[in-house]
Amino acid sequence: MSQRRFELRPVAPSASNWDWRMHARCRSMDTELFFPCEGEGQGARIRRERGAKHVCEPCPVLTECRNHALITGEQFGVWGGTTEKDRRYLRPPRLGRYRS
Numbered sequence: 780m781s782q783r784r785f786e787l788r789p790v791a792p793s794a795s796n797w798d799w800r801m802h803a804r805c806r807s808m809d810t811e812l813f814f815p816c817e818g819e820g821q822g823a824r825i826r827r828e829r830g831a832k833h834v835c836e837p838c839p840v841l842t843e844c845r846n847h848a849l850i851t852g853e854q855f856g857v858w859g860g861t862t863e864k865d866r867r868y869l870r871p872p873r874l875g876r877y878r879s
Contacts, residue, residue: 799843804834814856828862835860845869 845859
């Protein structure tokens with residue numbers, strides 16, 4: 780029985796990989812809605828994240844944005860309707876190196 784090798788590699792930046800951003804609903808919005816600020820309390824964070832997710836919900840590039848965050852390992856902010864915590868559950872587990 781053969782074993783498969785799996786390797787996750789980030790996509791190299793290119794203009795075509797970023798075109799989706801031109802169609803994002805948040806493109807002209809203040810980034811404070813999507814990223815935490817220093818000293819933000821838990822209640823404020825929850826309200827901010829809900830507001831950001833509300834903006835993301837009908838976005839035409841929600842999937843592309845979410846995939847970008849998962850592939851690049853974005854650690855902060857709301858991307859594609861997901862928070863940092865959401866993405867920790869959505870990311871595939873880190874795979875160790877294959878050894879024969």
